[in-house]
Amino acid sequence: MQWKARDIPRAEFIGRTIEVVGAENPSLIGIKGKIVNDTKSTFEIEKKDGQTKKLVKKQVTIKTKIQGKTVIIEGEILQGKPEERLKKKIKI
Numbered sequence: 001m002q003w004k005a006r007d008i009p010r011a012e013f014i015g016r017t018i019e020v021v022g023a024e025n026p027s028l029i030g031i032k033g034k035i036v037n038d039t040k041s042t043f044e045i046e047k048k049d050g051q052t053k054k055l056v057k058k059q060v061t062i063k064t065k066i067q068g069k070t071v072i073i074e075g076e077i078l079q080g081k082p083e084e085r086l087k088k089k090i091k092i
Helices: 005-010
Strands: 017-023 032-038 042-046 052-056 060-066 069-074
Touching: 032 052, 052 060
Parallel strands: none
Antiparallel strands: 017 032, 017 060, 032 042, 042 052, 060 069
8 A cells, every 4th residue: 555645644553663853842852662552632652661651642743654664743633533533634
């Protein structure tokens, strides 16, 4: 399947490794980890040291890989439960 930008909100994010590259709170920038929980408004990530951290989606910009390509995603477009994002229409 060829990915298009409008398909990103429909992707499964649990298990995906992310890095925070932008945030309202500058202390969050650089945090890396694997997403272990995806709720309507937060991602919970597990860092390499085993600690977990909750990130408010609308307050962060993340970097991850999709089909081997690095993408940067504004967390705001990922708001909503995973099953709700399937219906979301993104205009590009």
